[in-house]
Amino acid sequence: xxxxxxxxxxxxxxxxxxxxxxxxxxxxxxxxxxxxxxxxxxxxxxxxxxxxxxxxxxxxxxxxxxxxxxxxxxxxxxxxxxxxxxxxxxxxxxxxxxxxxxxxxxxxxxxxxxxxxxxxxxxxxxxxxxxxxxxxxxxxxxxxxxxxxxxxxxxxxxxxxxxxxxxxxxxxxxxxxxxxxxxxxxxxxxxxxxxxxxxxxxxxxxxxxxxxxxxxxxxxxxxxxxxxxxxxxxxxxxxxxxxxxxxxxxxxxxxxxxxxxxxxxxxxxxxxxxxxxxxxxxxxxxxxxxxxxxxxxxxxxxxxxxxxxxxxxxxxxxxxxxxxxxxxxxxxxxxxxxxxxxxxxxxxxxxxxxxxxxxxxxxxxxxxxx
Numbered sequence: 001x002x003x004x005x006x007x008x009x010x011x012x013x014x015x016x017x018x019x020x021x022x023x024x025x026x027x028x029x030x031x032x033x034x035x036x037x038x039x040x041x042x043x044x045x046x047x048x049x050x051x052x053x054x055x056x057x058x059x060x061x062x063x064x065x066x067x068x069x070x071x072x073x074x075x076x077x078x079x080x081x082x083x084x085x086x087x088x089x090x091x092x093x094x095x096x097x098x099x100x101x102x103x104x105x106x107x108x109x110x111x112x113x114x115x116x117x118x119x120x121x122x123x124x125x126x127x128x129x130x131x132x133x134x135x136x137x138x139x140x141x142x143x144x145x146x147x148x149x150x151x152x153x154x155x156x157x158x159x160x161x162x163x164x165x166x167x168x169x170x171x172x173x174x175x176x177x178x179x180x181x182x183x184x185x186x187x188x189x190x191x192x193x194x195x196x197x198x199x200x201x202x203x204x205x206x207x208x209x210x211x212x213x214x215x216x217x218x219x220x221x222x223x224x225x226x227x228x229x230x231x232x233x234x235x236x237x238x239x240x241x242x243x244x245x246x247x248x249x250x251x252x253x254x255x256x257x258x259x260x261x262x263x264x265x266x267x268x269x270x271x272x273x274x275x276x277x278x279x280x281x282x283x284x285x286x287x288x289x290x291x292x293x294x295x296x297x298x299x300x301x302x303x304x305x306x307x308x309x310x311x312x313x314x315x316x317x318x319x320x321x322x323x324x325x326x327x328x329x330x331x332x333x334x335x336x337x338x339x340x341x342x343x344x345x346x347x348x349x350x351x352x353x354x355x356x357x358x359x360x361x362x363x364x365x366x367x368x369x370x
């Protein structure tokens with residue numbers, strides 16, 4: 001198709017990928033509202049995008065306690081495993097490869113999504129953000145600090161979800177340790193005020209991440225396990241502080257020792273100007289972290305064909321993830337390889353229901369033939 005770096009094959013862990021284009025995880029809110037079971041519609045959606053070198057499936061809750069985002073899927077019971085099997089079978093039948101992304105929402109969840117109970121987190125710090133509920137977006141509330149027993153149960157829930165992911169036919173999995181969710185809530189010193197072994201020092205705040213990684217690796221070989229992480233820059237308690245970069249560096253260096261299949265590193269999604277992260281703007285993120293992780297590094301955010309080719313050619317990344325372009329372009333690999341124009345996203349349908357704006361985007365070749 002092309003000799004550009006993006007379109008060359010690569011081996012990631014145990015997977016042989018035909019190209020270096022990754023479909024980034026995209027929350028689309030099409031799972032069962034009550035049972036959190038993936039549907040046949042989701043199977044169609046992912047199969048349409050199977051030409052990607054790798055698909056990272058949407059963030060998927062590890063447990064009922066970790067669930068907290070309306071109409072998103074789970075991986076904690078047999079029905080959900082069967083639902084995901086529909087998806088993975090469809091992707092494999094179309095020649096693709098797909099991994100799960102394991103998720104605990106922590107304090108970003110709303111009591112409305114938890115039968116009225118408080119969400120849980122490292123400490124009782126309100127994120128001052130928005131929760132996505134069945135009746136719309138609502139302000140977050142102060143969470144309840146997790147007990148040691150609850151932390152241990154959560155680690156076990158990650159391991160169970162990892163086991164379920166493989167039973168569901170996924171080719172691997174990724175642990176979500178980015179954004180505003182549970183693991184970053186422990187990493188951040190502002191949202192983690194604990195004084196036990198999970199709080200205080202950088203090493204203590206990162207403890208839950210590595211307990212999760214090690215529990216998952218007891219169920220799934222490291223060659224099938226990756227992590228998504230990046231230094232955050234948000235408003236409110238999750239805003240950058242002088243330990244944001246050091247704790248991320250610590251985490252990435254230690255993750256490097258596990259022989260993982262990959263690290264998915266996001267570039268800046270907000271303006272880093274005037275913060276300790278300013279040098280990480282643009283390609284600076286990948287220049288900074290590439291020397292710290294020697295496995296396969298997937299670069300994400302703001303990617304184009306030109307930038308992706310350059311990052312790979314310069315050795316700053318091994319693969320490149322595209323998110324929003326995959327919403328409206330199921331044949332993104334072919335479009336990028338041929339220089340075909342990209343379709344525009346119908347934004348009101350992104351977080352909606354049904355096939356409109358989900359599985360009804362046509363391939364460019366089909367459009368040209370009509």
